[in-house]
Amino acid sequence: MLTVQRISVFILIFILTFSAPYLASAASIEITPAVKASLDKTIAAADRNKAAQITRLYNDFIALNDQNVINEGQIKYLHDANEQSLLHLNKQMKKIDADKINRLDAQVKQARDRYKPLLASYTSVNKQISLARMTGNKTLISFLTPRPMY
Structure with a gap:
């Protein structure tokens, strides 16, 4: 039982660790119900300290993922605003002289x-x-x- 818990914790940490660098370049990661159910089973099977640690890591992951979604929206907004500014500046440059x-x-x-x-x-x-x-x-x-x- 203890080995299964350690493997589950290791897999969860592995997934969270190696998916983090790609958060900036990829769209937000969706936690499917199957993954959430598996995580809940792992938390239920873990001792109190490990369960708290897994829950904290999961909550950190969700917070970072939400922040990533917000940042992507801001980047898209700024990109669109820059494109409009560029069009406006190009029109003004044509009027010069x-x-x-x-x-x-x-x-x-x-x-x-x-x-x-x-x-x-x-x-x-x-x-x-x-x-x-x-x-x-x-x-x-x-x-x-x-x-x-x-």
Whole structure:
């Protein structure tokens, strides 16, 4: 009888000890009715000191588990609040210097429109150079290839 009690106490302590590190990363641990009934039998079979110790450990475990549930709720709330703050800050960041950015975008568009014919001619010449290289005509390639002006 004493050996069964010691084994039961050892198993309970083993479960409580090795489940504690995972409390922070896992969801709350549910004590099933079968586990609770087994624990009650162990407490009933144990002597007064061991029963008090097991009961105290169980109550500590329940308190820690409840605190873990509360902490997980707070973490979820803070995570959601941080996400909302991040969205708000991203919207505000887009507004910073928005007028200046719009003005610069307009200047870029004007420059592209102004130099569109020149850029089109560069594109055309580069296509002609590519075709000349395909044919292998060295005279045509040297004629079309731009030379640096010194």
